[in-house]
Amino acid sequence: MFQTFEVTARPEQGPPRLAALRQEMTREGLDGFLVPRSDAHQGEYVAPHDERLAWLTGFTGSAGFCAVLRDVAGVFVDGRYRTQVKAQVAEVFTPVPWPEVKLSGWLREKLPRGGRVGFDPWLHSAGEIRKLTKELDGSGIELSACENLVDRIWEDQPPPPMNPVRAHPIAFAGESSTSKRARLAEGLRKAGQRAAVLTLPDSIMWLLNIRGSDVAHNPVAHGFAVLHDTGAVDLFMAEAKLRGLGDHLGPEVTVRAPDDFLGALAVLEGPVLVDEDTVPQIVAQALGDRAVFGADPCLLPKARKNAAEIAGSAEAHLRDGAAMVEFLCWLDAQAPGSLTEIDVVKRLEELRRRDDRLMEISFDTIAGTGPNGAVIHYRVTEDSNAVLEDGHLLVLDSGGQYLDGTTDVTRTIAIGAPGEQERRAFTRVMQGMIAMSRLRWPRGLAGCHIEAIARVPLWQAGQDFNHGLGHGVGAYLSVHEGPQRLSRLSDVPLEPGMILSNEPGYYREGAFGIRIENLVVVEPAPDLPEGDAGREMLCWRTLTHVPIDRRLIVADMLTAAERDWLNAYHATVAERIGPLVGGAAELWLNAATAPL
Template identity: 70%
Template sequence: MYQSFDVTARPEQGPPRLALLRQAMVQAQLDGFLVPRADAHQGEYVAPRDERLAWLTGFTGSAGFCAILHQSAGVFIDGRYRTQVKQQVAEAFTPVPWPEVSLTDWLKEQLPQGGKVGFDPWLHAAGEIARAETALKGSGIELVQCDNLVDQIWTDQPAAPVQPLTSHPESLAGESAGAKIERLAQTLSTSGQSAAVITLPDSIMWLLNLRGSDVAHNPVGLCFAILHASARVDLFVAPEKLLHLDTPLDPAVSPHAPDRFLEAIGQLNGTVLVDQATVPQIVVDRLGDRVQSGSDPCLLPKAKKNQAEIAGSAAAHIRDGAAVVEVLAWLDNQPAGSLTEIDVVKKLEAFRRQDDQLREISFDTIAGTGPNGAIMHYRVTEETNATLQDGHLLVLDSGGQYLDGTTDITRTVAIGTPGDEERAAFTRVLQGMIAMSRLRWPRGLAGRDIECVGRMPLWLAEQDFNHGLGHGVGAYLSVHEGPQRLSRTSAIPLEEGMILSNEPGYYREGAFGIRIENLVVVDKAPALPSGDADRDFLSWRTLTLAPIDQRLIVADMLSKDEKDWLNLYHSTVAELLTPLLTPSAKAWLVKATQEI
């Protein structure tokens, strides 16, 4: 299986490791040390070698960090992980609601007399450090670069991954690596920049039409790159990763050993573009006054999928939807109390594996029933594995990494007879998802401008959820892709070709969880007869195909327009998926997609 159910971290392991770290802090003459989730590449997901936060604290979420002082240890987590962190860390660690409480405010409160707080300059983005230093001025607290203290005490730390890279065919990429290099290099030249430093693995994979497997569930290889305005690329990658490419690297690309990266940066001349949100502090230190801050040049071009990437993603979603329908049909035929969460995860992966274009799952499948469904990023283990019982809801959030696209779908399923409260909340979540799916908006708006549309039905009931409405998704790349998001904080205008998730939810801690998620792509909206001739509107096209559990819908709560949308969606699901299904799943789908 791609997914394991092992317990990878335990709360009781944290306190002795914390004690060892504090001893290392004494030897280094430090009053504190920062332990981030990030690695040197600043991607969201990390290889086992870089899971320092989980190793130290027990917290396994994909975002957060820890600040260790001699008398306190704060684990900073956002709204997605407020329930999970309580179960994963020992009392020696204090969960801190972030970003509501900033690191710098917490440090000022904990170190009123000042002190020296160490950090590894490879593991913190330059912009993060700059903001922290500004906020700490006058406090007597100093951020000090140092060797990584966790690495000093982690005696069985895994080795760095060296999995082989593969070529991503131009037929799926829609553009050659050489053309991408030329296009982005011209932008640098026009802006008067001599080069750009790129550290995000998915940016480099997209630019060079490569894929890898250094990080679980993410088709990326860990490496660094320098894009020159002369349309050359220096690629810093372990040589053994290049031994099995189907096609050679583009002639514009020169490979080098990773340990030459800082040396090469030191030799750059002119103005160098650096994305201070993703490039490590040590890179900015080496560049000095040659730095010009800006965005990673790959981010927006990568986010705006071309026709080949969109077509590939659509095809992947049809096949993926068929696998999801097979497992939903199977699940409905099992009596309540006969299955566990792990049974569902294994069955879903088995159906997905029947597709020869599947290369991985896109993240650990979330299969949370009852109270586990309220843990937004729940990962089932042999110890937490719960039985699906009558009256429970099952949140099933999963996805696949196919050669032609990345999928991410969530369906909430009724086990037995659901309660009235659960059905009402589910219907509100569905109304929010439908409202966003139907939306047309003027060009130029960002995620923050429209995200509330998907929350309004819940808000009217004074309910809400602690995660964004949606995230960007790659084309056989990271399932979480920036810079586009449906979030209160996202100022990036939405543009044609961007793929995002549309996933409102509702979570009652200790009771149940609900989430419905489709992936959608931004299209130019067809003109309406009533429309203003001088205005340009955008709209969504839904990619995800799988039925929504009508047993959980309170039909009287839906308007005619909402019912029409759902009926049309279900008819499309039936039309596109039926040819791919087994006879039993076909029969189940007929019932599941009946008009409401």
Template identity: 70%
Template sequence: MFQTFEVTARPEQGPPRLAALRAEMAADGLDGYLVPRADAHQGEYVAARDARLSWLTGFTGSAGFCVVLEGKAGVFVDGRYRTQVKAQVADVYTPVPWPEVTLAGWLKEQLRRGSRVGFDPWLHSVAQLRDARLALEGTGIALVAHDNLVDRIWEDQPGPPMAPARAHPLEFAGESAADKRRRLAAQLAEAGQKGAVLTLPDSIMWLLNIRGSDIERNPVAQCFAVLYDTGAVDLFITPAKVADLADHLGSDITVWPPDAMIDALEVMDGPIRFDPASAPQAVAEALGSRGVEGPDPCLLPKACKNAAEIAGSEQAHLRDAAAVVECLAWLNAQAPGTVTEIDVVRKLEACRRQDNSLQDISFETISGTGPNGAIMHYRVTDETDATLEAGHLLVLDSGGQYLDGTTDITRTIAVGEVGTEEKAAFTRVLQGMIGMSRLRWPRGLAGRDIEAVGRMPLWRAGQDFNHGLGHGVGAYLSVHEGPQRLSRTSDVALQPGMILSNEPGYYREGAFGIRIENLLVVQEAKPLPGGDAERSMYDWRTLTWVPIDRRCILADRLSAEERDWLDRYHAEVFKKIGPRVDADVRAWLERACAPL
């Protein structure tokens, strides 16, 4: 269940693969070629067949792209991956800090007027290409749709995923697929639109109450769909994947093979909505003037979990917490220097597998000790596996995919006695996490309006971290789910039922890393005495119940309110999780949850 299909280039493979791609560019008269970390669905995660960036460069991060020119090949990565990319790519590639350096800005510096840069129109969204072309206006540098050159040279490229889809029970979905379709179809009709093209698999999974296994760690089936204003759906998917779902899908769902979609789009009556943020350029070109831009109609309804989805997530988090607590108790009993990062990964996954409702882990477990902990999305391998030594911190970020919910939790754990500097940074990260957990805010605010709360203790010390404070999480769907985020770039208003992570961190390259993460759900806040009765306020309900390592805390630096929050949190952890673990683990948990 937990095996990964490796398609990543080793350092010695980078130069010949890059040379082969450049030969194809030269043969086709191209001066450059774009290789994104994307598939035709523009999701964060890709199947082995679509891992072109990793196959070409060796970079395994979940965001980024490569621009191959005749004399230079830039690998563009954001702040999460600046350390990782240097360790993964061969020296024929040049890491580029993105988005500080934009695609257009870099091309302007590297290319002459009249240059042609090719791209696969299935692998780039409408918005991405429009922004880049606008920024290149007047330069004479053209972005041109082209065949996929990586597919030409990738001789042993895996085939497309073919796992069967399955029905998602109504008891967990909380709303029938028919009711969802009617609700969204009415919105399309009200907007005067005949239909909407859905290109994100998790949107289609949510809409039709189905799940799949095409993408590792994500319960989705790769497919496209068109939802019409009548509530009917054309589903473009390999028919064999849904061969057993005829009764579940019903007569209003028509199944077509994926290669029939472009022909269908070209003859549809408009207007047909597509989301420029996620629809590939090929979809917009097929729709032509009949296409109208608008958000994926499933995004917000999917993000605002219903009562059944929230209840399921709560139960999944309780069972998941018991597994994590069992692992932490085991780890506490191991002497420094006797276990490695991989040992911890294996133990934690074994603890989770004791729950029969576990379908998969929700992402590759991050287990990074010492300097590896400073790599934000570190993924341990046999080559990098480090021993947990006394004085180190271990960043353990993991999650599970359960039938009733998706979990994501990070704890930073002391290995023996850690230094004062590490404790001071840990305490500031904890204060940021507590500050966000305690927050109340007026209705209408977005992630960008409140995420600074989780950074303020670090800012006061002249420190920060290069990732968002939090991301949305699905209900037995993608562990990273939009459109809601706790990010300085997110303008999506937070609404009740949205589940988000709260995960401030601190990373000192070559030394240590720290991250503490709970999942929270937005809810209506109870009125307070003296508050404005007419002003609607929101706050959080915590979903994650695992102790925070008290050995890393400088307790005298916490305020009385922060100490009180942590003591109440730990008391609730012991109350909820203590009955779910055996006596030895419960004894450890009681000590771990003792008041400061």
């Protein structure tokens, strides 16, 4: 069971904590110190022990960092968090738009005469430090690895997580760990590499067919691993987490204490494959010239879901869709003004937890009504808890971690009578989602080549959204999974078996937000009569089965093809979810999926 701790700084706590950190900087002779969101495993989500950024600044977003200098402390956040950061951090912290403003340029401006900037080499990837060092060349600014200064001043820092690990059944994994290890080891031998270092928790979980609970909502355990070219693995994880798993792991997996990790790297025979985008700087330093930089060998195989994983995900989405329909039926029966955002979160999670295959929700449910809906990754608190009022839109982004699959679905719901500008913006967002859903594309293209297709309806109205179109999703693993993305920054080719989100949106700060999200899986596209012989095309199959709010659609804005897609989608939702619900929910579903 995941233990919760309250670690986020309140606004009044920011100034004294920042002052204490600066005192430690002075003791170390530093002019700056970097406080990242990441932990030693470079995951997006971190355990309470590693919530250093939130503890210091109050910012709770899943991406960003703080650069603390003697007279300024910049909190760097991307477009998803521009509204959120302003509401969360004290005035002693300065929000910085990132990546538009690069850390290197900001440091050059703030430290024109140079200086020493400290960093914890466990918390920054080798690639990050290499790139930053190069960008600072000639500036007189020195990056200096040091002890973590936040840990020094965080007196009630929660302990590192020590939760039990469990075996992931082969029926859901679809391939044995022995087979995975042999497959990846063959790749190492072909590349002339003796071993690969793995630090990403979801890579280790996938490779060994295990799951954990060291991080909230993510079925992963903290540890490190070395995969040898023989298929054997050294697993550096607390033995207490692995009790009872000896037979599952097998004789080729040797469990070693985490404290042995750096010592083992020091004597590891090279060449050793490391992913400089994910391994801590200290790992690359320990390996020295034995390190060969390349992609984590688990990333692409994990992203290409096998038949069992896809089938499990499809089944999980049906049960998840039934829970969503039960919830939406209940929500529509409540009068505007009678519910708060917290009421919504509690009711939806209660309905999901009726499924005995649900292990945890996928992430903190986002339920933002009115202006809160414009905060892209909004998380309701007792202080922000708003009432669902007549005319509001409710952005509801949620999901479940089921034994057979991970779900993530967003629906924007009308509370009472929606306004015309909201309906027109919603229709454009939906048109973008439909455009991507209907797309066929030549194999070899990446997210950067196609994601703009979902933005065109918004662009034509002078609108846009400040987040990527979609992220990869795991198979009962992390809800945000790489390396594939639907993003202008992603050049990873899309391949059959990859599961991604398709989630365009629109956000008007201080007024409302809109997002519609389905999960989709890449499949080979069927041949067309006039298609080029031998040109392999790909397409999407939609996994999510939840009605889209017809009350928010301006039907006259739709083309015939868009209307046909929506009606066909709703017919499929009714066909597949109908048998899983009954009574009032079934009646509601029939009405919600009626042809437009």
